[in-house]
Amino acid sequence: MNSVIEVRHLTKTYKNTTALDDVSLSIEEDSIYGLLGRNGAGKTTLMSILTAQNFATSGEVEVFGENPYENARALNRMCFVRESQKYPDDSNARHALTNARLFFPHWDQDLAEALIDDFRLPLKTVIKKLSRGQQSAIGVIIGLASRAEITFFDEPYLGFDAVARQTFYDRLITDYADHPRTIMLSSHLIDEVADLIENVIVIDRGRIIIDEATEEVRNRAVNVVGDVDAINRLAAGREVIHRESLGRVASVTMLGHLSRTDRDFIAEANLDLTPVSLQQLIVRSTQADSPDHPAADTEVRSLQS
Numbered sequence: 001m002n003s004v005i006e007v008r009h010l011t012k013t014y015k016n017t018t019a020l021d022d023v024s025l026s027i028e029e030d031s032i033y034g035l036l037g038r039n040g041a042g043k044t045t046l047m048s049i050l051t052a053q054n055f056a057t058s059g060e061v062e063v064f065g066e067n068p069y070e071n072a073r074a075l076n077r078m079c080f081v082r083e084s085q086k087y088p089d090d091s092n093a094r095h096a097l098t099n100a101r102l103f104f105p106h107w108d109q110d111l112a113e114a115l116i117d118d119f120r121l122p123l124k125t126v127i128k129k130l131s132r133g134q135q136s137a138i139g140v141i142i143g144l145a146s147r148a149e150i151t152f153f154d155e156p157y158l159g160f161d162a163v164a165r166q167t168f169y170d171r172l173i174t175d176y177a178d179h180p181r182t183i184m185l186s187s188h189l190i191d192e193v194a195d196l197i198e199n200v201i202v203i204d205r206g207r208i209i210i211d212e213a214t215e216e217v218r219n220r221a222v223n224v225v226g227d228v229d230a231i232n233r234l235a236a237g238r239e240v241i242h243r244e245s246l247g248r249v250a251s252v253t254m255l256g257h258l259s260r261t262d263r264d265f266i267a268e269a270n271l272d273l274t275p276v277s278l279q280q281l282i283v284r285s286t287q288a289d290s291p292d293h294p295a296a297d298t299e300v301r302s303l304q305s
Contacts, residue, residue, distance in 0.1 A: 004029045004182050005050060010059035011043055021047040021206035023059070030180035034197035034214070036190055036282055041203040043186045051080040054212045070277060077140040078125050079104065079148035083155035087127045094123040096138050107146035111175065115141040118167050132159030139302070140168050144175055150182045157189070165189070169196055190279035200278070204286045214278070222258060225251040226271035234265060242284040253284050
């Protein structure tokens with residue numbers, strides 16, 4: 001596959017804060033990426049720089065082989081749906097969608113109208129008087145109907161109820177199947193988007209800690225529960241990213257694959273082996289080196305399955 005975005009040693013600092021710290025990555029065409037991480041990890045800053053709405057302190061960014069800054073050739077091929085998009089005070093949803101139609105050469109008006117109906121979006125109400133979910137619907141409609149070659153969704157579902165979020169996911173995956181393009185989806189609802197994304201990028205404290213295909217990430221870790229002595233023997237020498245214990249029972253989340261010998265030991269020791277969800281893995285990975293997170297071998301009051 002061809003790369004549509006190349007980032008090399010990108011750093012962004014604000015006074016004494018480093019939002020992005022020596023970030024390098026490659027984004028391939030026609031793929032859905034999940035850009036994941038905690039609040040303040042650097043996700044929005046990264047997307048803002050890629051779309052030339054912010055400036056790097058150092059490093060290089062290329063979109064379609066060019067620097068996107070003040071570059072209409074590159075910018076006209078991208079759509080950035082921000083979670084706090086601003087509109088003129090007297091603007092309504094119809095104005096916003098009509099204006100968006102002028103900017104995107106691949107705009108699909110039929111899809112836009114179908115989405116308006118899906119989200120029951122009132123077109124004549126002034127945007128500032130719409131609910132948070134209705135305001136988010138405007139961005140989602142623009143992001144999907146634009147059919148831009150690269151589309152960034154920054155927490156697009158804020159204010160959506162469960163039905164609206166599922167509608168967005170269904171529409172996204174269906175339209176992507178018919179019209180492949182590159183989509184980067186920033187989300188806190190990791191389990192909800194886990195089946196949508198093909199590649200996972202996790203940012204923690206401005207640095208990329210995971211950049212892999214989703215299936216590879218799913219296979220990075222396992223969770224084992226059982227007798228504490230058996231768990232300790234199994235975990236010896238392995239990278240444990242989370243440990244909990246209650247009396248004689250322990251639970252560990254470990255990185256790495258299990259050998260046949262490991263699985264035989266698990267069976268003989270009557271340990272319970274459970275898969276680690278994408279959300280669990282990312283939460284544990286970003287907690288592991290946090291100064292306010294309990295140490296790996298700390299005893300806790302309860303176990304989480």
